[in-house]
Amino acid sequence: MQEAILKVTNLKKYFKTKKGTVHAVDGVSFSIEKGKTLGIVGESGCGKSTTGRAILRLVEPTDGEVIFEGIDVTKADKKQLSALRRDMQIVFQDPFSSVNPRMTVSQLIAEPLVVNKIYKGRGSKQQIEDRVLELMDTVGLARRLYNSYPHELDGGRRQRIGIARALAMNPKFIVCDEPVSALDVSIQAQILNLMKELQNSLQLTYIFITHNLSVVNHFADEIAVMYLGSLVEKAPVKELFDHPMHPYTQALLSAIPVPEITENEEEILIKGEITSPVNLPEECRFYSRCSYACELCKKGRPELQEVRPGHFVACRRIHDVRMEEKRI
Amino acid sequence: MDRVEKSCKNSAGVRQNRALAVWRQFRRNKGAMIGLIITAALILLAVSADFIWDYETDVIGMNIADRMISPGTKYLFGTDNYGRDMLARVGYGARYSLVIGAVSVLFGLFVGVPIGTSAGYLGGRYDTIIMRMIDAFSIVPSILLTILMVTVLGTSLLNLMIALAISTIPIFARITRASVLTVRYNEYIESAKAIGASDFYIITKYIIPNCFSPILVQATLRMGTNIISAAGLSYIGLGVALPTPEWGALLSASKQFIIQAPYLCFFPGLAIMITVMSINLVGDGLRDALDPKLKR
Ligand SMILES: Nc1ncnc2c1ncn2[C@@H]1O[C@H](COP(=O)(O)OP(=O)(O)OP(=O)(O)O)[C@@H](O)[C@H]1O
Numbered sequence: 001m002q003e004a005i006l007k008v009t010n011l012k013k014y015f016k017t018k019k020g021t022v023h024a025v026d027g028v029s030f031s032i033e034k035g036k037t038l039g040i041v042g043e044s045g046c047g048k049s050t051t052g053r054a055i056l057r058l059v060e061p062t063d064g065e066v067i068f069e070g071i072d073v074t075k076a077d078k079k080q081l082s083a084l085r086r087d088m089q090i091v092f093q094d095p096f097s098s099v100n101p102r103m104t105v106s107q108l109i110a111e112p113l114v115v116n117k118i119y120k121g122r123g124s125k126q127q128i129e130d131r132v133l134e135l136m137d138t139v140g141l142a143r144r145l146y147n148s149y150p151h152e153l154d155g156g157r158r159q160r161i162g163i164a165r166a167l168a169m170n171p172k173f174i175v176c177d178e179p180v181s182a183l184d185v186s187i188q189a190q191i192l193n194l195m196k197e198l199q200n201s202l203q204l205t206y207i208f209i210t211h212n213l214s215v216v217n218h219f220a221d222e223i224a225v226m227y228l229g230s231l232v233e234k235a236p237v238k239e240l241f242d243h244p245m246h247p248y249t250q251a252l253l254s255a256i257p258v259p260e261i262t263e264n265e266e267e268i269l270i271k272g273e274i275t276s277p278v279n280l281p282e283e284c285r286f287y288s289r290c291s292y293a294c295e296l297c298k299k300g301r302p303e304l305q306e307v308r309p310g311h312f313v314a315c316r317r318i319h320d321v322r323m324e325e326k327r328i
Numbered sequence: 329m330d331r332v333e334k335s336c337k338n339s340a341g342v343r344q345n346r347a348l349a350v351w352r353q354f355r356r357n358k359g360a361m362i363g364l365i366i367t368a369a370l371i372l373l374a375v376s377a378d379f380i381w382d383y384e385t386d387v388i389g390m391n392i393a394d395r396m397i398s399p400g401t402k403y404l405f406g407t408d409n410y411g412r413d414m415l416a417r418v419g420y421g422a423r424y425s426l427v428i429g430a431v432s433v434l435f436g437l438f439v440g441v442p443i444g445t446s447a448g449y450l451g452g453r454y455d456t457i458i459m460r461m462i463d464a465f466s467i468v469p470s471i472l473l474t475i476l477m478v479t480v481l482g483t484s485l486l487n488l489m490i491a492l493a494i495s496t497i498p499i500f501a502r503i504t505r506a507s508v509l510t511v512r513y514n515e516y517i518e519s520a521k522a523i524g525a526s527d528f529y530i531i532t533k534y535i536i537p538n539c540f541s542p543i544l545v546q547a548t549l550r551m552g553t554n555i556i557s558a559a560g561l562s563y564i565g566l567g568v569a570l571p572t573p574e575w576g577a578l579l580s581a582s583k584q585f586i587i588q589a590p591y592l593c594f595f596p597g598l599a600i601m602i603t604v605m606s607i608n609l610v611g612d613g614l615r616d617a618l619d620p621k622l623k624r
Pocket residue numbers: 015016017022023024042043044045046047048049050051093211277
């Protein structure tokens with residue numbers, strides 16, 4: 001087994017708000033091997049973006065460890081952090097709000113090079129220009145767009161700017177925060193293919209955040225399912241799709257439209273609303289919506305347990321759930 | 329390798345274009361243009377006052393023979409009870425009003441903008457404490473605050489400017505903070521952070537340019553207000569003292585002659601009114617020209 005490039009242990013991020021403390025991320029642990037992709041899947045508001053941001057320290061984690069290539073990101077000082085930011089990058093969810101509207105395409109892509117003072121002295125202007133053009137080629141932005149403004153471009157091209165910015169410093173690891181969810185379906189596939197190609201050619205490690213399981217289906221190596229700030233299931237992709245075990249994952253999977261028409265695959269509807277992550281009671285977080293819930297589930301929060309090799313589930317009644325799975 | 333044409337579209341060019349667009353918009357506004365011309369003329373007058381009049385003889389020197397002459401061909405604005413030419417006095421006075429207005433606003437900016445920027449950018453408890461203090465300051469009407477400060481500091485031109493400046497700080501702090509907040513939580517700020525930009529870089533490159541327009545407009549309008557306040561304070565004897573020909577002080581000295589020589593009050597009053605009005609016209613014009621929502 002290869003060594004993990006990133007190891008996250010018990011990561012927590014609480015937001016203090018007027019309504020109470022929001023447990024946006026509440027004890028998330030996982031690790032990723034070099035060159036692999038971990039998909040993080042979950043409903044809107046379950047803390048996916050916050051997890052990604054906390055890993056990069058764009059928000060200060062409340063607690064926990066993030067070890068990237070042996071360095072604890074959460075304890076890095078300013079200098080270490082700026083070095084880490086070259087290796088760890090992020091592509092944002094919304095390509096419309098994540099680029100500065102006052103800057104041109106070339107200025108946006110050059111910014112990481114300028115900010116980090118990669119090229120110095122005479123000729124640096126030329127070097128930056130060359131690098132920007134090279135990056136534009138890499139992400140498939142036509143060179144004629146060099147001086148365009150973001151508002152002149154569609155979402156897909158804007159997202160390509162975001163990707164070029166992330167790539168500018170030759171990172172090793174990128175958090176892709178729902179990079180296609182704001183795009184037209186026709187463009188989604190293009191961007192996904194681009195990211196896949198980039199991963200292969202540049203040996204990138206990805207965390208791929210999405211609320212749509214079908215997006216990570218042929219992309220991720222491993223999938224972590226997130227619910228209200230914590231992971232409820234984690235398994236290699238095929239394993240997860242073939243044997244989803246957590247009641248929440250099962251519900252998520254049954255919500256994916258399946259092309260062929262089968263009769264017995266009825267959709268398991270999730271009852272009720274997502275509980276808000278404020279002042280949660282000490283019970284299984286999925287309790288109020290789970291169709292398997294019983295008294296047992298009210299006694300504390302279930303931890304992730306390995307039920308099959310590499311397959312972790314956080315559910316107290318996992319054996320009953322699996323029994324039922326066999327019966328169907 | 330094909331080079332990209334970058335004829336005029338580098339960043340300086342872009343900024344120039346924007347300034348040009350604002351100027352075009354501004355020029356269309358008749359009132360604003362009149363205001364601008366008058367303001368420019370007043371500035372010219374203030375700068376060249378020493379070449380036109382000699383302070384010792386023309387402005388404060390007495391000439392008892394020519395006392396209380398009504399406006400006419402010899403003395404366009406008439407003379408006062410010491411026989412001083414009111415044209416020279418009022419003209420020279422432009423200097424005081426403009427300097428008081430400009431200095432107090434600049435000082436207010438110098439202190440208020442960093443306060444507002446840091447409060448908006450850092451947020452949290454720092455923001456709360458700073459803004460509470462600013463609020464406490466602003467509960468007192470700014471003219472009362474100024475009076476209080478002049479009383480404490482003593483009356484002089486410098487103290488008057490300091491007092492006006494201090495009462496201007498909260499306004500700039502508040503307006504800066506508000507416009508910082510409108511950009512602060514944009515995702516592109518986070519994106520800049522992610523590529524390794526320092527706070528200093530983010531503030532200077534992203535935040536300040538976004539706050540520039542509202543601050544410029546407010547600064548112009550505030551200059552008008554401060555000129556009025558200064559005149560008012562001089563009028564009640566808390567500002568510049570006679571024989572300095574500050575307009576408020578001139579008004580104050582002339583009020584006892586309002587029946588027999590109303591022109592003594594009329595010209596300083598008119599000067600204050602015209603100055604403040606033209607500065608306000610410029611401010612309003614700037615506001616309209618800079619507001620992208622009003623662009624047709
Ligand atoms: N700065 C903040 N202050 C307070 N609460 C926040 C803040 N940022 C996020 N939250 C809350 O934390 C929770 C998780 O937010 P997050 O953005 O991580 O969700 P998400 O899974 O990325 O959702 P989406 O799919 O909508 O992007 C939400 O309940 C959100 O309201």
